[in-house]
Amino acid sequence: SCLLARVLWFYRMEDVNEDKKAFYTKAEHYWKDIPPTVDGMLGGYGSISSIDINGSKKFLQKFLGEGKLKTGTGCALDCGAGIGRITKRLLLPLFHTVDMVDVTQEFLDKAKTYLGEEGKRVDNYFCCGLQDFEPQPGRYDVIWIQWVIGHLTDNHLVDFLRRCRGGLRPGGLVVVKDNVAYEGVVPDEVDSSVCRDLPLLRKLVAQAGLSIVHEEQQLNFPEEIYQVHTLALR
């Protein structure tokens, strides 16, 4: 019966792994069909991009500048960067160089023209799922992760955040900006993602060995969308 239990366990784990694979491949297929535009990146809410970027700029500027434990402005990493909406208007204006990582090659291709002349300061375009991506240890002043964590399973998110922590320079900062559910975990079958509530997100952050040093809700977004929170972690 011990052997039987083990065999059953093995097949159950196979099912779990198959489900996990399907969760990621479904999302990849979803994003492949999305036009490489700001509107595409924001699910039709392109009009809120400026409010978003301005809120992020104010948030980030609290940490930049001279002084002990201030965050440097050498290099930033844009995670789930898409065509580079955030790289263009938030990160390239504030950092010397930027790296981008996204699972959709078509978006990274588009970035090369979308970013224009300043795009020359993008050092690396990594085409990779965040569940498999390892930031180079000690490379980044800021690792910006926006509107993409819902595409990772809990375990993969924790592991990824832990690797991000290793990717920071002294004084560096991981920033997560994302939708938060009112309560529980809300699945989205269309793009194959989940939306987590804040207590769960905070728990996963702690499991990754990171502390929340600042947290804000993005204001002035439309009533009908999820609340968006920004968390600074180190």
Ligand SMILES: C[S@@+](CC[C@H](N)C(=O)[O-])C[C@H]1O[C@@H](n2cnc3c(N)ncnc32)[C@H](O)[C@@H]1O
């Ligand atoms: C809602 S868009 C946000 C894009 C960008 N962060 C922004 O705010 O403009 C989500 C992005 O995540 C990417 N993505 C989805 N799953 C991913 C994964 N597992 N790893 C890396 N990128 C992923 C998609 O290709 C898409 O570019």
